[in-house]
Amino acid sequence: IKDFGAFVEIEEGLNGLLHISEMAWAYVKNPSELVSEGEVLKLRVLEIEPEKKKISLGLKQLLTNPWEDVKKKYPIDSVVEGKITQVTSYGANVELEAGVSGTVHLSEIDWEYVERPSAVFKKYMVLPLKVLKIDEDAHLIFLSRKRTLPNPWEDIDKFYKIDSIVKGKVIRVRDFGAFVKLDKGIEGFVPVSEIDWERIKHPSEKLKKDKEYEFKVIKIDKEKLQLTLSKKRLMPDPWLEIKKKYAVGTLVEGKVVNLTDFGAFVNLEENIDGLVPLSEIS
Structure with a gap:
């Protein structure tokens, strides 16, 4: 038994690999949780690669796939109960049942801004969540906590x-x-x-x-x-006074503060600049 799976003797001189990802539909942290040395298992042959002398085996394929009727069990907009399995910087991972996982994005935690998901979620916390979307290909359900709260x-x-x-x-x-x-x-x-x-x-x-x-x-x-x-x-709009102070036709003095291809910017007083278009320079 290795961290990545278990080697299985099919017959004398012929071994296959039962990868950790093929042991169960649910997340498996270590292969020793499910199999032990010397145990006789019923497995399904998934792939044979003669040139690599490799046989891939599966155990979960002989078990009921929880994703087969996931849309019936977890319809969109339904409120379900989930257990937090991991809190991340972007949200939290949730287990709805063995083999069926979901995720709550940071933006779906609360109606108020949440800077750190850990301020709201704790590992193993069980709470109601609303189903937003189901991705069957990725085996992932998108969930929301905030939509179970008053909007x-x-x-x-x-x-x-x-x-x-x-x-x-x-x-x-x-x-x-x-x-x-x-x-x-x-x-x-x-x-x-x-x-x-x-x-x-x-x-x-x-x-x-x-x-x-x-x-x-x-x-x-x-x-x-x-x-x-x-x-x-x-605050008072200073431009109302500026319109009176710098009426059209008034002669003013100012300092050139910036030159561009289309003209020159002239500072008349603090925070007040005017533009002399190129066509008006000479």
Whole structure:
């Protein structure tokens, strides 16, 4: 018996290999769990390769294949009970029965953002899960924990309105914006363009992780489960004053800060640049 399987004497001078993957429909950690030296087994010949002097044998082929009626036992959208067998960085592997496994992706753990699956799942935990998809070729069932929980987005219109002001805590800051935890298990997103009227290089200049801020709700998409927020729209729009200060026809002075093929950018005051098109330079 080896880690990868067991060698079986078929008759004197003729041996075959029973690979660990052919021992049972369920996951087998070590061949010694199922077979022992000296044991007489009834096996099926799977393949003969004379040139390699190799005979492949199977034990599970003589057992009932649990995947034969898996769609009847685990219909799509049904809620089933599963046991966590492994917690990974991307989710968790689940055993529904011997030989039938499933997986819960990180995005299907909870309606709220989950950074580490281990914060929710523990090995050997038994819990209800919803069947999302069955891949018979890969022998894998895709499952969801969050869809067995109340969906906070169903009543989103009751709690959040366009142009309403909400308070939330920044939980993640990325180059393109910041994610904000709101009440009722809802997460909002602040695009970098909605953080401040001034140009910023990175959202972390204005928004700090774990700090609370007020935001304005500017868009709600129930289908995509997206709630877009703005911080800058709670502040006066400086461009309203700029339009008055730099009316069309006004003569102004500025410093050239960037030259391009299509013209020159001129700084008029802090955070205010103007463009002189190439056709207007001379």
